[in-house]
Amino acid sequence: MKKKKVILAMSGGVDSSVSAWLLLKKGYDVEGIFMKNWEENDSSDYCSSKIDLSDAKSVCKKLGIKLHTINFSLDYWEKVFHEFIIEYKKGYTPNPDILCNKIIKFDICLNFALEQLKADYFSTGHYAAIKKKKNEYYLYRAKDLDKDQSYFLYTLKLNILPKIIFPLANIKKTKIRKLAKKIKLCVYQKKDSTGICFIQPKKFKLFLNQYIPYKTGKILTMSGEFLGLHYGYEYYTIGQRKGLGIGGKKNKNTYPWYVVKKNIKLNIIFVVQGAGNPYLLSYGFLTKRIYWINYKLCTFKLQCMVQIRHQSYPINCIVYINKKHKNNYVIFTKPIASIAPGQSAVFYNHNQCMGGAIIHKRIKYLP
Known part of the structure; x- marks a missing residue:
C-alpha cells in the first residue's frame, strides 16, 4: 500500500524538526519545505534565514528526507508586510504572524504542496489540534496550553482542515526538546523564534525605522501635562509600558506609566499610571x-x-x-x-x- 505523502513546513527550529520525525514514525512519506519569506538585508541581524535553512538541511539529512526550498518573499512583501506597515501608519497594532499564516503558509504554500508537489497532506509544527466529529472538522487548542498557537490560526478555512496535520497537538514542549536530544537532532537546544517571522522584538524599533521614520512628538497625561518626547505614534501601542523613558518624574508616585491613547493627527501619545487605571x-x-x-x-x-x-x-x-x-x-x-x-x-x-x-x-x- 502506497504511503500517504506529507509536505512539512520546516523552519529550522526544534518543533518542525521533531514534527518530521513524528510523521515518519507514523508511517507517512515525509518531505520538508523551507519557505524564504524575507529577501531584503538577508545578511543582517534582522534575518536568520541562512542559519535556519542550514539547520533545516541538517535535520532533513539526518532523518533521510527530501527538502524543498521555495521563495515566497515577493508574496510576503506585497500581501503581508506592506499591509503590516499600512496598519502601523494608521496607529493600529497588527499581528503579521496571523496574516502570514492566512496568506503564505495555509494558502500559497499549502496549495503549492498539494498541487505542485502532489502531497496528500500539509503539516506544520504549530501547537494546535484538528479534530473530526460527526464528519465535521474543528480547530482546538493543543494539549500544551502554555505553548498553544491556535490564537494565530483563527483564519484557517474549514475546507482545508482535512488536509492539515499538526503532529505536536498532544505533546508537551518539554518532551519535544527531550525527543530532539534523544534522536540527536542538531537543533535540540535552539531557541524558539519569537515576535515577527523574521525579526526579534528587541530589534524591532530599529527595523521599523527603515520603513517608518522617527517623528518626535509629545507625551502627555490625560490632563494635558507634558512628560517627555517620543519617537512617533507608530512605535507605541495601547497598554505599552516599556520604552517610554518617563519614569522617576518629580511629584509623581512610583506607579509605572502606560500608553492609553494616541492622537494620530497631532502625533501625541497619552499616558496614565497603574496597570489597573480606569482609562x-x-x-x-x-x-x-x-x-x-x-x-x-x-x-x-x-x-x-x-x-x-x-x-x-x-x-x-x-x-x-x-x-x-x-x-x-x-x-x-x-x-x-x-x-x-x-x-x-x-x-x-x-x-x-x-x-x-x-x-x-x-x-x-x-x-
Whole structure:
C-alpha cells in the first residue's frame, strides 16, 4: 500500500524538526519545505534565514528526507508586510504572524504542496489540534496550553482542515526538546523564534525605522501635562509600558506609566499610571468582520470566551453579530485592560477555536 505523502513546513527550529520525525514514525512519506519569506538585508541581524535553512538541511539529512526550498518573499512583501506597515501608519497594532499564516503558509504554500508537489497532506509544527466529529472538522487548542498557537490560526478555512496535520497537538514542549536530544537532532537546544517571522522584538524599533521614520512628538497625561518626547505614534501601542523613558518624574508616585491613547493627527501619545487605571479599561470592542471557522456556530447572539492577545487568559463575552457585515459588538462580562485597535481577538468554546476578528475600536470604560 502506497504511503500517504506529507509536505512539512520546516523552519529550522526544534518543533518542525521533531514534527518530521513524528510523521515518519507514523508511517507517512515525509518531505520538508523551507519557505524564504524575507529577501531584503538577508545578511543582517534582522534575518536568520541562512542559519535556519542550514539547520533545516541538517535535520532533513539526518532523518533521510527530501527538502524543498521555495521563495515566497515577493508574496510576503506585497500581501503581508506592506499591509503590516499600512496598519502601523494608521496607529493600529497588527499581528503579521496571523496574516502570514492566512496568506503564505495555509494558502500559497499549502496549495503549492498539494498541487505542485502532489502531497496528500500539509503539516506544520504549530501547537494546535484538528479534530473530526460527526464528519465535521474543528480547530482546538493543543494539549500544551502554555505553548498553544491556535490564537494565530483563527483564519484557517474549514475546507482545508482535512488536509492539515499538526503532529505536536498532544505533546508537551518539554518532551519535544527531550525527543530532539534523544534522536540527536542538531537543533535540540535552539531557541524558539519569537515576535515577527523574521525579526526579534528587541530589534524591532530599529527595523521599523527603515520603513517608518522617527517623528518626535509629545507625551502627555490625560490632563494635558507634558512628560517627555517620543519617537512617533507608530512605535507605541495601547497598554505599552516599556520604552517610554518617563519614569522617576518629580511629584509623581512610583506607579509605572502606560500608553492609553494616541492622537494620530497631532502625533501625541497619552499616558496614565497603574496597570489597573480606569482609562486603560474597556468593556468591549467593535469589529467590522468576524472570521468563523465553522459557520454553523454563527448566531446573532453568541456566548463564548475571547482572547485578545496570544498569552492572555480568555474571558467570557457576548458577541452580537451583524449579518450585514457592519459593526459587530463584543461585550465582556467584566472590563479588561489594554485593548489595542489592530489586535486580533480570538473566540473559543472551551478549547475549541471558533474564529476571530481584528479589533476596530475599543468600547472604553471611561470616555
